Amino acid sequence: MASLTRSREKQQQVVRLDQEKLSVREINEYLHHRVRDGARVEIANPDGQHNLAVGLDADIDVDILGHAGYYIAGMNKRARVTIHGSVGWSVGENIMSGSVRVKGNASECAAASGHGGLVVVEGDASSRCGISMKGVDIVVGGSVGHVSAFMAQAGTLVVCGDAGPALGDSLYEAVIYVRGKVHSLGADAREEALGKTDHAKLTDLLGKAGIDLNPKDFKRIASARKLYHWNSDHQDDY
Amino acid sequence: MCGIVGLLIKKPAQRKELGRLLLPMFTCMADRGPDSAGLAVYGTPVAQGLRRFNLFVPDRQFNWKKLADRFRDQTGATVELTAVENHAVFVSDVAPGAMRAWLAECDPTPHLLSVGRSIDIYKDEGHPTEIAKRYGFAELSGSHSIAHTRMATESAVSPAHAHPFTAGEDFCLVHNGSLSNPYQLRRMLERRGMRFETDNDTEAACRFIEWRLAQGEPLNAALHTAFAELDGFYTLLIATGDSMTLVRDAFACKPAVVAETDEYVAIASEFRSLAHLPGVKSANIFEPLPEEIYSWQA
Known part of the structure; x- marks a missing residue:
């Protein structure tokens, strides 16, 4: 691959792939088949391209150096992918x-x-953040848009800012923590008191995200579990 | 899926760069809409009493000079002709009603794409890259432009079904999405005397806004009425002689991203369409919120 350049950085070899010179397919092929665990790869000039660093399954670090498009780092396994910019739809889908x-x-x-x-989204996430999440942990430094954590089954969504309309609609067993205002809760989502395990979970996730906030300032949103089974008293809620 | 792009140049001295900056935005969005495309551009308004009439015929060898001569002879109106293949601009002092009546008698009848003092519209079937090349989009100058690349999902692929759609003078819009109540809107509007050119859902939205504007509502109020009455998915980009406006439906189902600097406002369905713009890395980049009205003055 002629356009690869190698440099020494912090004693670690960094491979730089330039999206202006390589196709998305060539970049992903490199990340799938030509890196060893422990490698560090930079993707320069992402220029809003979709599907970068999708389907990785290696213990590697990938830095995307700019704004990127849709489905970045989708289906990720083991890799640590950092986007130094903003992303379009469905980042980390099915991680x-x-x-x-x-x-x-x-x-x-x-x-x-x-x-x-x-x-981790250091800025704002938009609508439908964490939709149908099944075990992932999500930390949003800013706010989330409408219908976030819709039908969320497992995992944790931490929102350091505000949440838009219909948060946690039809929630299953995922838990949401919000520090700011909640515009409205979706069907079957309810606010609950913070317990000890919530403090521990928040401390752990905020620590991993590198966000210095007090867990006490968050509210817990979880499922009221009234929509699990058909109930004619709640038929308007389904 | 369709692609939309819009570009408003803030500094008059840079308006000759409009086409050069817009072209890569537009062709990038061809991936989202390869079957037909269109573009509206707003240049310096013609003098009071004159209007720009944009005309289209399917025949790419059409003799526009002959048509312009006959127009002059038969109507007694002035005309200054600019033509590229199957597209022409008549700058004339004829009244729009008289122009429509005269065109209806022509065989073949040219399609009146737009009327106004500053708007030009180009649209046709075919790949956006080919259309841009044919009409010289790279050389366009002006204060602002909106454009569309279409992947038809609900009505035929034809030049008339391509966007932008116009309403009145110097007004047009492009749409990414699909409406679920266009026939309901259409029946309501036809009862009120509104005329339609196609069976396209976007035209129903356009005629609805046209009707509200004709009722005396300012654009913002008309859009709030549209939020209540339009059912379906839409990102709409709307242009007038001196403004560009962006709205998204309540669920924000169709994408849009805005990049604003001191020099321009650029809008596209996807960021990759904006990635080449000068200074975009330090631009204020944001995703418009559902049912918020974003307007910029040209």
Whole structure:
């Protein structure tokens, strides 16, 4: 690959892939088949391209040096992907493990359907953040848009700012923590008192996200579990 | 899926750069809409009493000079002709009603794409790159422009079904999305005397806004009425002689991203369409919120 350049940085070899010179397919092929665990790879000039660093399954660090498009780091396993900019729709979609960090803002459906690992959005996430999450932990430094954590099954969504309309609609067993204002709760989501395990969880996730806030300032939102089974008294809520 | 782009140049001295900056935005969005495309551009208004009439015919070897000569002879109106293949601009002192009546008698009848003092509209079937090349989008100058690349999902692929759609003078819009009540809107508007050119859902939205404007509502009020009455998905980009306005439906189902600097406001369905713009890395980049009205003055 002629356009690869190698440099020494902090005693670690960094491979730089330039999206202006390589196709998204070539970049992903490199990340899938030509890196060893422990490698560090930079993707320069992402220029809003979609599908960068998708489907990784290696213990590597990937830095995307700018704004990127849709589905960045989707289906991630083990890798740690950092986007030094903002991203479009569905960053970290269906993440299995590892971590994805967005230094800027994320558009809709961040970490949608995520099964595990950690997704951090340092800025704002948009609507449908954590939709149908299945075990992923998500920390948003700013606010989230409408219908976030819709039908969220497992995992934790931490929102350091505000939450938009219909937060946690049809929530299953995922838990949401919000520090700011909640515009409105969705069907079957309710506010609950913070317990000891909540403090521990928040301390752990805020620590991993590198956000210095007091867990006591968050509210806990969880499922009232009234929509689990059909109940004609609640038929308007389904 | 469709692509939309818009660009408003803030500094008059840079308005000759409009086409050069817009072209890569537009062709990038061809991936979202390869079947047809269109663009509206707003230049320096013609003098009071004159209007720009943009005309289209399917025949790319059409003799526009002959048509302009006949127009002059038959109507007694002035005309200054600019033509590229199947597109022409008549700058004329004829009244819009008289122009429509005269066009209706022509065989073939040219399609009146737009009327106004500053608007030009180009649209046709085909790949956006080919359309941009044919009409010389790279050389366009002006204060602002909105454009559309179409992937038809609900009505035919034809030049008339391509966006932008116009309403009245110097007003047009492009749409990414699909409406679920266009026929309901259309029946309501037709009862009130509104005329439609196509069966396209975007035209229903356009005629609805046209109707509200004709009722005396300012654009913002008309858009609030539209939020209540339009059912479906839409990111709409709307232009007038001196403004560009962006709205998204209540669920924000269709994408849009805005990049604003001291020099321009650029809007696209996807950020990759804006990535080449000068200074975009330090621009104020944001995603417009649902049912918020974002307007910029040209």
